[in-house]
Amino acid sequence: MADSARPALELRGITKKFGSVVANDRVDFDVYPGEVHALLGENGAGKSTLMSVLYGLYRPTDGEIMVDGQQVEIDSPARAIALGIGMVHQHFMLVPVMTVAENLVLGNEPTQAGGVLDLDAARTRVNELSARYGLAVDPDATIEDVTVGTQQRVEILRALYRGARILVTAQEVEDLMAVLGRLKEDGTGIVFISHKLGEVLLVADRITVLRRGKKIDTVRRAGATEQSLARLVVGRDVLLSVEKTPGHPDRASEPMLDVEDLHVRDDRDLEAVNGASLSVMGGEIVAIAGVDGNGQQELVEAITGLRTPTEGRITVAGEDVTGKGVNAATDAGVAHIPEDRQRRGLVLPFTLAENLALREYRRPYFSKGGWWRVRHIRERAFKLLGEYDVRGGDCDTFASALSGGNQQKVAIAREISCDPKLLVAHQPTRGLDVGAIEFVHRRLIEERDKGRGILLVSLEYDEVRALADRILVIYEGAIVGEFAPDASEEELGIAMTGGQKAPEATPA
Amino acid sequence: MSTLEEEEQERDEVAGANEGAAAALTTPARLGAYMRRGTVTVPILTTLIAFIAGGFVVLLTGHNPFSTYKAIFNGTGLQWLFPWVTGSARSTAAFNLQQTLLATTPLILVGLAVAFAFRAGLFNIGGQGQYTVGGIAAVWIGSSFSSMPAFPHIVLAIAGAALAGAAWAGIAGALKATLGVNEVISTIMLNWIAIWGGVWLFGLGGPLQDPHQSSVPTSSPVAASAKLPVFWGNASLQGLDIGLFIALGAAVVFWVLLNRTRFGFEVRAVGLNPDAASYAGISVARSYFRVMAICGAFAGIAAAMDILGWKFSLFTNDIQFSTVGFIGIAVALLGRNSAVGVVFAALLFGALETGTSDRYLDPSVFDPNLASNLTWMIQGLIVLLVSTDVIALKVLSSGRGIRVLFKGRAKREEASA
Numbered sequence: 001m002a003d004s005a006r007p008a009l010e011l012r013g014i015t016k017k018f019g020s021v022v023a024n025d026r027v028d029f030d031v032y033p034g035e036v037h038a039l040l041g042e043n044g045a046g047k048s049t050l051m052s053v054l055y056g057l058y059r060p061t062d063g064e065i066m067v068d069g070q071q072v073e074i075d076s077p078a079r080a081i082a083l084g085i086g087m088v089h090q091h092f093m094l095v096p097v098m099t100v101a102e103n104l105v106l107g108n109e110p111t112q113a114g115g116v117l118d119l120d121a122a123r124t125r126v127n128e129l130s131a132r133y134g135l136a137v138d139p140d141a142t143i144e145d146v147t148v149g150t151q152q153r154v155e156i157l158r159a160l161y162r163g164a165r166i167l168v169t170a171q172e173v174e175d176l177m178a179v180l181g182r183l184k185e186d187g188t189g190i191v192f193i194s195h196k197l198g199e200v201l202l203v204a205d206r207i208t209v210l211r212r213g214k215k216i217d218t219v220r221r222a223g224a225t226e227q228s229l230a231r232l233v234v235g236r237d238v239l240l241s242v243e244k245t246p247g248h249p250d251r252a253s254e255p256m257l258d259v260e261d262l263h264v265r266d267d268r269d270l271e272a273v274n275g276a277s278l279s280v281m282g283g284e285i286v287a288i289a290g291v292d293g294n295g296q297q298e299l300v301e302a303i304t305g306l307r308t309p310t311e312g313r314i315t316v317a318g319e320d321v322t323g324k325g326v327n328a329a330t331d332a333g334v335a336h337i338p339e340d341r342q343r344r345g346l347v348l349p350f351t352l353a354e355n356l357a358l359r360e361y362r363r364p365y366f367s368k369g370g371w372w373r374v375r376h377i378r379e380r381a382f383k384l385l386g387e388y389d390v391r392g393g394d395c396d397t398f399a400s401a402l403s404g405g406n407q408q409k410v411a412i413a414r415e416i417s418c419d420p421k422l423l424v425a426h427q428p429t430r431g432l433d434v435g436a437i438e439f440v441h442r443r444l445i446e447e448r449d450k451g452r453g454i455l456l457v458s459l460e461y462d463e464v465r466a467l468a469d470r471i472l473v474i475y476e477g478a479i480v481g482e483f484a485p486d487a488s489e490e491e492l493g494i495a496m497t498g499g500q501k502a503p504e505a506t507p508a
Numbered sequence: 509m510s511t512l513e514e515e516e517q518e519r520d521e522v523a524g525a526n527e528g529a530a531a532a533l534t535t536p537a538r539l540g541a542y543m544r545r546g547t548v549t550v551p552i553l554t555t556l557i558a559f560i561a562g563g564f565v566v567l568l569t570g571h572n573p574f575s576t577y578k579a580i581f582n583g584t585g586l587q588w589l590f591p592w593v594t595g596s597a598r599s600t601a602a603f604n605l606q607q608t609l610l611a612t613t614p615l616i617l618v619g620l621a622v623a624f625a626f627r628a629g630l631f632n633i634g635g636q637g638q639y640t641v642g643g644i645a646a647v648w649i650g651s652s653f654s655s656m657p658a659f660p661h662i663v664l665a666i667a668g669a670a671l672a673g674a675a676w677a678g679i680a681g682a683l684k685a686t687l688g689v690n691e692v693i694s695t696i697m698l699n700w701i702a703i704w705g706g707v708w709l710f711g712l713g714g715p716l717q718d719p720h721q722s723s724v725p726t727s728s729p730v731a732a733s734a735k736l737p738v739f740w741g742n743a744s745l746q747g748l749d750i751g752l753f754i755a756l757g758a759a760v761v762f763w764v765l766l767n768r769t770r771f772g773f774e775v776r777a778v779g780l781n782p783d784a785a786s787y788a789g790i791s792v793a794r795s796y797f798r799v800m801a802i803c804g805a806f807a808g809i810a811a812a813m814d815i816l817g818w819k820f821s822l823f824t825n826d827i828q829f830s831t832v833g834f835i836g837i838a839v840a841l842l843g844r845n846s847a848v849g850v851v852f853a854a855l856l857f858g859a860l861e862t863g864t865s866d867r868y869l870d871p872s873v874f875d876p877n878l879a880s881n882l883t884w885m886i887q888g889l890i891v892l893l894v895s896t897d898v899i900a901l902k903v904l905s906s907g908r909g910i911r912v913l914f915k916g917r918a919k920r921e922e923a924s925a
Binding site for chain 2: 305306325326327330336338343344345346347348349350354357358359361362366367370371372374
């Protein structure tokens with residue numbers, strides 16, 4: 001079936017630009033009836049943009065889309081649905097207070113005479129579909145009462161109910177596995193979006209790898225291995241060469257950070273960090289490497305006091321800060337360069353002086369007896385902006401007016417200037433250009449050499465290798481291995497995708 | 509701009525969900541942020557357009573819009589400011605202006621009550637309820653303790669009204685902080701509880717009804733010792749009391765609190781980016797509660813100014829038909845949630861109210877009954893335009909044409925262009 005003559009869907013030379021950013025650069029992609037074609041790539045590689053183009057959420061800057069050999073214009077999701085393209089959303093698009101049957105028919109409701117909703121017909125359709133695909137669901141159950149797994153099934157059924165012949169899904173592979181056989185038999189083409197190598201190898205017939213908006217290659221599953229895919233996904237064309245001398249971890253003193261058997265739950269109340277233990281000495285950079293979504297966010301949030309762990313202990317330079325909140329962490333000497341500077345790191349409509357005060361504004365230098373010390377705050381900002389070479393503004397400039405690199409410099413200046421013992425840098429170069437990346441890297445090494453402990457959490461393979469004195473690999477919320485900075489891509493890649501459990505971390 | 513933004517967008521769009529950086533803000537927070545970006549030009553334009561549209565309506569009713577507006581202006585007493593107005597015209601103008609400023613006083617305070625919430629990213633629809641409970645407290649304290657000396661009595665009554673308002677709004681703040689109850693809904697519900705609670709208290713047979721007039725649904729009158737001193741005009745003819753200065757003082761407090769205190773910094777951070785605020789160690793929930801309580805205090809003081817300044821008692825009718833708290837929303841919006849803006853917007857609405865009141869408008873020029881409707885209409889138009897100019901700001905600021913329109917914009921904004 002996978003070799004039918006004509007692809008059910010074909011994307012040709014799709015280019016999508018957002019201003020000067022090219023999210024998709026002449027990407028070709030096709031799916032044959034009855035085939036599973038995986039779209040593999042890191043976050044930000046352009047997978048989602050491509051699928052948004054396909055689903056009519058974005059208009060491509062260039063390129064064409066063919067369905068069954070006919071060129072089509074997809075200008076809205078409604079059009080995509082009409083063309084038989086079904087999207088199974090990663091985040092549920094279900095109405096929690098409605099029943100399964102109601103959700104299924106939402107937007108395309110069967111009606112009786114006079115426009116009255118025909119719920120019996122809806123129920124019948126649910127039963128038909130669930131019998132046909134072997135997905136058991138109770139049509140009368142309310143969505144908020146059913147499990148996440150059932151909700152996923154409803155999402156798939158909804159796409160099928162709408163007559164999807166091409167199914168785009170980013171769901172967990174287990175849910176897909178259940179229906180896969182039947183879908184393939186029916187000749188449904190499936191686009192499976194993932195960044196997990198193992199899952200892709202499990203279900204895909206062909207695999208297309210995207211990196212930085214470009215299609216790198218399309219390979220058949222036969223012959224592909226986790227290593228070969230990891231190489232394609234991570235790539236190695238950008239070489240960052242920061243001069244780095246080996247760190248001199250201060251093993252005599254207490255570690256700057258000591259995490260013991262940490263358990264943290266995420267917003268959906270699922271265990272995201274699952275018994276992680278690690279420590280960071282003064283004068284060393286410890287990198288946490290891993291595929292996104294393996295608990296990095298929650299680990300960082302727990303260490304910096306933004307999230308309360310359910311179990312375990314976090315000690316900063318000998319002081320227990322477990323679950324004591326951001327202020328306790330700050331007082332113990334934790335600084336935090338957050339992953340998302342625009343959402344968390346900066347208040348964009350604030351001036352640079354105000355942003356630079358955000359970490360330490362409670363200290364007497366900034367405010368005394370509840371009063372704001374405007375002059376001090378501006379003086380401090382003036383000094384830091386010069387020291388960190390922030391361009392494009394002065395103390396009174398709004399942070400929103402700066403470029404991404406300069407915004408990041410502001411966030412970094414603030415976090416380093418509070419003289420931390422432990423600096424947690426979460427994706428500190430995300431979205432920055434090469435020059436700014438170098439600045440950040442150099443600065444992190446300088447701070448290490450001043451004796452601070454640095455915990456670097458990064459998805460960038462190159463960054464981890466360029467900066468780390470030790471690399472810890474996180475997988476499904478636990479530290480699964482410790483590597484030296486010269487570890488090979490293969491070694492790391494395999495550990496990061498859970499392919500093989502490396503030997504337990506040796507105590508630092 | 510940066511790939512970060514793009515990635516963010518990318519992830520949201522495919523999920524079809526609005527979880528992006530901007531969407532992390534509440535609607536009032538975004539509204540507040542946008543409104544801070546324009547300059548004084550926009551609200552002035554807004555007001556002009558509303559007046560012009562109102563003029564067309566006057567024209568449709570067969571009247572001359574220019575003479576109507578002139579009559580309304582004369583009714584406000586603002587011509588007192590012109591030195592060439594003399595004689596009896598001047599004393600009439602003086603009286604009218606006193607009335608305008610009396611109406612302006614509570615509007616400044618309720619405007620601040622709404623604006624302060626906006627600055628923290630909250631939408632306080634409960635100004636009316638907070639005003640009502642403040643009035644109840646003020647009239648109760650003012651009509652009791654009649655043996656107290658004047659100064660402490662006044663202070664006690666104002667403090668009582670502020671506390672009552674703060675407690676009332678604090679309920680909404682606490683619900684928001686602990687259970688995440690939307691403050692729009694809780695403040696609206698609290699409005700009705702306050703209003704009907706007040707009607708019960710002072711209604712016939714109610715526990716606080718004036719015992720000396722058993723057939724009148726009103727409170728006991730405020731004792732002489734709790735009345736605010738009149739500094740302009742005749743005290744027995746509703747002259748202007750010192751409440752105006754208290755309101756102006758509150759506007760100063762508002763500005764200082766926001767711009768010169770640590771708490772204000774926290775409030776603004778929470779309003780503009782709650783994620784960044786909690787990252788900086790600010791308790792967003794606690795801020796919400798405190799902010800609401802302060803809003804309630806402003807609204808409570810507004811009521812105290814009315815009760816102790818010129819009303820001196822609280823009729824159940826007043827409680828039911830007062831709209832001061834709601835006009836406060838328009839005041840805050842037009843005043844762009846800034847202290848100075850609120851003062852001027854309150855003056856505009858206060859003047860409109862007085863100028864179109866049938867007491868001051870010459871019926872041969874324009875039917876006073878129509879005139880008060882004209883006030884409503886202009887108020888409505890302003891609110892509508894203020895809301896649309898937020899949209900207009902957003903749309904225009906994405907294009908380049910706006911630079912011409914908003915030349916007065918701060919230079920820092922230019923830098924971002």
